[in-house]
Amino acid sequence: MIFFVFSYNRGPHLKNCIDSIEACAAGHQIIIYDDASNDRETQQILGDIEERHEVRRRDDKETGDQHGALYTNMQRAIDSVPGDSLICFLQDDTQLVRKIDEQDIQFIENYFEKFPNAGFIAPVFQKRITRQRTLDRFVYHKDRGVYVCEHRSQKQVAGVYYSDISITRSDRLRDVNWKFVPGEFENEQQAKASFLEMGYLYAPFAMWLPNPPAYRNKKKSLTFRLAERINKAGFYPFAIMADQTVQKLRTRPTNQVPIAEDYLEVTVDGLKSPWIYDPLRRYRILRKLAKLEAFLKRLTPD
Secondary structure (H helix, E strand, O other): OEEEEEEOOOHHHHHHHHHHHHHHOOOOEEEEEEOOOOOHHHHHHHHHHHOOOEEEEOOOOOOOOOOOOHHHHHHHHHHOOOOOOEEEEEEOOEEEOOOOOHHHHHHHHHHHHHOOOOOOEEOEOEOHHHHHHHHHHEEEEOOOOEEEEOOOOOOOOOOOOOOOOEEEEHHHHHHOOOOOOOOHHHHHHHHHHHOOOOEEEOOOOEEEOOOOOOOEOOEOOHHHHHHHHHOOOOOOOEOOOOHHHHHHHHHOOOOOOOEHHHHOOEOOOOOOOOOOOOOOOOOHHHHHHHHHHHHHHHHOOO
16 A cells, blocks of 8 residues: 655654554555645655655645645646555544554455445544534445445535545546545545445544644634634644554444544643544634634735
8 A cells, every 4th residue: 555645834743644654554655745845844854754755845835725735746646656556645644543454455455346436445533522423424334344424414525425534546546537626525526426435444543633733725814823722733643552452443343433532542641632623623713703704804805
């Protein structure tokens, strides 16, 4: 499996992500796409990583997408892979949390062979902050050996057919002339037109780091900066799961959706539970302020 890791200005997070792949998936190829990071620490860490792994840099900094050049780089990544290689897409604020063994690889390979219209697999845990909705939406499909998100909302959300953090097979995307477009929901719609619902692994091995610093179009609004300060956004890496915890994960009843807080441990103190992954998520007043700020900005464009 090839791990493509997408990076922008979060050096410690990137180092942690690469360290976790080296620890949990030794022998698998790692390629980093950096979206023109200008942070000195990140540039230094990229230089260190480049001594061991390929780093592909993007120098054209201007994009009109809040995700920067993420989807451009994801397209470059799949275009660079011949044959029917397994691909795992990660970002700098994610990491592997347990060792990937032959059982995992065999399941993924067999899954794509058995289901020729399968496009994506999600390798992540679910989030306790949305636990009730998680339990309501995620159903284990015994014939496929994965959970499926049976989401019926009319809101523009991703995660039923597609996620930016996912596993795919290079030929599966080429067969449908896949072209990444800006926006996770837009890629969700594209996947819905071509593939089965995305399968969520029974025993996930990756997760987003909670409460990371983030960007929207490589910028932070005033409300976003305030929310990060209130929530103490920072670097909260996970410990690699112990063998007994992995065994607990692998042998639980299938009606128990794997929730991150039930299996993962953060190695840094100070993180409030339930974990959040967006600084605007915990307090409604911050979301209202963000909407007001965006509205005022539209009224007074630069």
